[in-house]
Amino acid sequence: MAAKDTAPSLEILVRGPEGCFVWNGPPFGNGEPSVKLERVPCSRAKFSEDGSRLLVMKSDFVISIYDCSSFKEIKSFQVPNVLAAVLSPCGTYLQTFQKSSTPQDKNLVLWKIESGDSVYQQFQKTMTKTTWPSIRLSSDEAVACRMATNEIQFFDPKDFSKGIVHRIRVPGVAAVELSMVPGSHVAAFIPESKGVPASVQIFACGKEMQSQPVARRSFFRCDTVQLKWNRGSTGLLAVAQSDVDKTNQSYYGESKLNYLTTNGSHEGLVPLRKEGPIHDVQWSCSGSEFAVVYGFMPASATLFDKKCHPLLELGTGPYNTVRWNPKGKFLCLAGFGNLPGDMAFWDYVDKKKIGTTKAEWSVTSEWSPDGCYFMTATTAPRLQVDNGIKIFHHNGSLYFKKMFDKLYEVEWKPESPDRFGEIAELIKSVDSLKVTETKSQGQGAASKKTAPAQKPAAYRPPQAKAAAAVQAELLGGSSTEQMSKNALKNKKKREKQREKKAAEAGTTAEGSW
Known part of the structure; x- marks a missing residue:
């Protein structure tokens, strides 16, 4: 593990209407982030999975690649009518999809970034989020x-010129998910067809082991699935979703959480103690535990081990999101979207809740690579107002907030958590910075004379203000004076007495003449 003094700095990619720029991440000097990469006009920006390269889509179908160690542009591609582009996990390849009118146009292209050459081309009719x-x-x-x-x-990643090196026959396959670390297995989803139930099948990627699936799970009432591999490629979580809930309990359809292992030790439903939809599920960084938020509101949250045994109940609340800290020590439960934005921070190691807060209208949320900060963002086009960024400490206390007129995208630059020190040491260093900042702020405040606080005015309801204004108009005087009925009666009585005395004085004066 890398020592703390050699750990990389945190960096944040921010994209708005005028382009993208990169901030130096927290802790911030003077409370404000400094700019690592000046604003670059673009329509999209995305890091590679390992954070080594940055893809920027500019105008006139130009795609620029930046080296994230220096944030210098290292390669530029002109790809006419490009609709989508993505970097490979290590930033070796650029994959582009272009608008095409005929099958003769090979619109799916894989580029070698170092040389700028095309290494593979293929016609693809359509592109969806699934494909x-x-x-x-x-x-x-x-x-x-x-x-x-x-x-x-399957291809040879070192030499795509070989073309397809081998195939797995999967009739009716509609979606695939390759395990990431390591890439030893691939999961395939086959939808329901002609009375045959839908299924998720796992195949080994080795050429000699691909004839039969190593695991299989079938289920009815399934239109789509979410496939989530763990680190280590030993377990797969499959959220089976149907558009219609035949029990009429949910307007949003029905969902079930299935768990499959590559060694065949488990193929079935995850035992949840509450009925309702699966809101979110996420593996821990170790791949040994996963967290599930499920059930009708207030939703429940439970942690399970690799054998589907419950480890910890996190209670219930208005939650639909779970984010596991990259270091595995903390996790955040949150309720975003149409929920009010409640967040609860848990220490998984100590099995206790360490803080709660709110981040209303959040669209995206993620832990920093070092596990010390949690960032939420309100972005367009999901929300057109109140766009901004909030960064919290690991316990939920607010560290930084910045609002934007329009904000499209915010993300941490990916880094391997192993490059940072132990989470306990990182938290101590962050806490020491917080103490130093607090002291400096306190000294600055002591040097200034504080003005005496003004006593707040008493609350007056609108109808009282309106009545006072009418009273002032009818009777004269300030509208701020409020007179009771008795006071008004006494005032009129005194005025009559003065008029009577004045009249008597006038009569006496006439008699003396």
Whole structure:
């Protein structure tokens, strides 16, 4: 593990209407982030999975690649009519999808960034969220595959010029997910068809081991699935979703959480103690535990081990999101989207809640790579107002907030958590910085004379203010004076007495003449 003094600095990518720029991450000097990369006009920006390269899509179909160690542009590609682009996990390849009108146009292209050459081309009719990127590579880029009609095709990542080196026959396959660390297995989803139930099947990626699936799970009432591999490629979580809930309990359809292992030790449903939808599920960084938020509101949250045994109940609340700290010590439960933004921070090691807060209207949320900070963002086009960024400490205390007129995207630059020190030491260093900042702020405040606080005015309801204004208009005087009925009666009585005395004085004066 890297020593703390050699740990990389945190960096944040921010994109707005005028382009993207990169901040130096927390802790911030003087409470404000400094700029690492000046603003670059673009329509999209994205880091590679390992954070070594940055992809920037500019105008006129220009795609620029930046080296994240210096943030200097190292390569530029002119790709006419490009609709989508993505970097490979290690930043070795650039994959682009172009608008095409005929099958003769090979609109799916894989580029070698170092040389700028095209290493593979293929015609692809359409692109969806499920099928993009078309060519999937494992995190170490040792395995590459692509879903085709009724089969999964494999390539040699070191030499794509060989074309397809072997295939797995999977009739009706609609989605695939390659395990990332390591890329030893691939999961395939086959939808329900002609009375045959839908299924998720796991195949080994080795050429000699691909004839039969190593694990399989079938289920009815399933239209789509979410496939989530753990680190180590030993377990797969499959969230099976149907558009219609035949029990009429949910307007949003029905969902079930299935768990499969590559060694065949478990193939079935995760035992949840509450009925309702699966809101979110996430593996820990170790791949040994996973957290699930599930059930009708207030939702429940439970941690399970690799054998589907419950480890810790996190209670219930208005939650639909779970984010596990990259170091595995902390996790955050949150309720975003149409929920009010409540967040609860838990210490998984000590099995206790360490803080709660709110981040209303958040669209995205993620832990920093070192596990010390949690960032939420309100972005367009999901929300057109109140766009901004909030960064919290690991216990939920607010560290930084900045609002924008319009904000499209915010993300941490990816880094391996192993490059940072132990989480306990990192937290101590952050806490020491917080103490220093507090002292400096306190000294600055002591040097200034504080003005005496003004006593707040008493609350007056609107109807009282309106009545006072009418009273002032009718009777004269300030509208701020409020007179009771008795006071008004006494005032009129005194005025009559004065008028009577004045009249008597006038009569006496006339008699003396």
